[in-house]
Amino acid sequence: MSWSIGKAWRRVDGVLLLDKPTGMTSNSALQAARRLFSAAKAGHTGTLDPLASGLLPLCFGEATKFAVDLLAADKTYEAELQFGARTATGDVDGLVVERCPVNFRLADLEAALPRFRGTVRQIPPMYSALKRDGKPLYELARQGLEVDREAREVTIHELTLLDFSADRCRLRVTCSKGTYIRSLAEDLGKALASLAHLTALRRLAAGPLAVSDAVTLEHLAALADEDRRRWLLAPDRLLQSLPPVYLDEDDALRFVHGNPVRSGGLPGKCRVYGGHRLLGLGERDEQGSLRPRRIVASA
Structure with missing residues (x-):
């Protein structure tokens, strides 16, 4: 179309x-x-x-x-995994590079899931946009190169088994920024003494x-x-997770011109309004000053 x-x-x-x-x-x-x-x-x-x-x-x-x-923000996905095969990319778009029989049962899968909940260490895949010496890793991967990647801590808040049948399963995952579901699929396969790759992924929520x-x-x-x-x-x-601050006309004018204003409340970021109009993103300091961080241009 x-x-x-x-x-x-x-x-x-x-x-x-x-x-x-x-x-x-x-x-x-x-x-x-x-x-x-x-x-x-x-x-x-x-x-x-x-x-x-x-x-x-x-x-x-x-x-x-x-x-x-x-x-x-945290993201929520529904993911489909296939066991018994590993691909070059970690998902169904890549060539199969290794196969193995699938010998585990549902009880084994359910027993393996808890170790992937909470804070876990995860090695980013080569087919990712992370950079090494200014080059995205996926460019190096396409050249047949593989470089060491440092494991990173991510948080998996929810990992729920939705369905399991023979060599496939569906999972619901809520995770922190930087989590690779492809890496989760491969790591889960290893935990089951098997291989796995991602065959489908749907993002259900972002924040x-x-x-x-x-x-x-x-x-x-x-x-x-x-x-x-x-x-x-x-x-x-996009800012609904931040507390709102409403300024009077004089302070609103100072804020949109990039000047700090006095504001009570707890330190931290907040969304700032003048009347009912969004003025921008502000941040309070310990002394009660509200400093502009991003300002919305007037229409």
């Missing part, structure tokens, strides 16, 4: 919860949505592999200033945002422009 537009780029501010299809890169999905909205500025809050489907929050205009705040509230590109393309814009959420939807 073609995601063409018939108008010039324009300022669009907001957050779009996109249900990304499989087989499409996150950047391709972003550019397709950008063209549908004719948005002059756009970005996403962290990539999903082409294999994966599900929630991909996209930011337009001033909302792009807050995209980084969702990168650190407080859920795929149940998302829309597909096909649906957006079929809508009139006015109806399409109704899918855009306010930029502060």
Whole structure:
């Protein structure tokens, strides 16, 4: 399907919860949505592999200033694993490089899962965007090279078995930033004296945002422009985990000009409003000063 537009780029501010299809890169999905909205500025809050489907929050205009705040949020996935085979990429898109019989039972799988809950150490896969000497690891992997990767601590808050049949299982995973579900699949296979790779992945949630509230590109393309814009959420939807601070007119003016203002409350980041308008992201210090960190440009 073609995601063409018939108008010039324009300022669009907001957050779009996109249900990304499989087989499409996150950047391709972003550019397709950008063209549908004719948005002059756009970005996403962290990539999903082409294999994966599900929630991909996209930011337009001033909302792009807050995209980084969702990168650190916990994510929830539904993952399908196949046992008995290891692939070069850790998922179904890679060539099978090793096979083995599947000899474990359901009880063995259930007994193995607890060791992957909580804080665990995980070696990032070679087919990842992490960089070594300025080069993404996946570029080195495509050249047939493999380099040592340091294990990193990640947190798996939830790991629930949804289904198990012969050599496949489905898992629900809620995890911290930096967790690789492909690595989890391979590590689980090793724990069962087997091999495993990821065959399907769907992101269900990112922080407080859920795929149940998302829309597909096909649906957006079929809508009139006015109806399409109704899918855009306010930029502060990305900041709902932060406490709000409301400033009077004088302090609001100081804040948007980059000056600190006095504000009570606990230290830390907060979303700042002047009246009902989002002014930006602020951070309180121990002395009660509220300092601007990111400021929303007025329309």
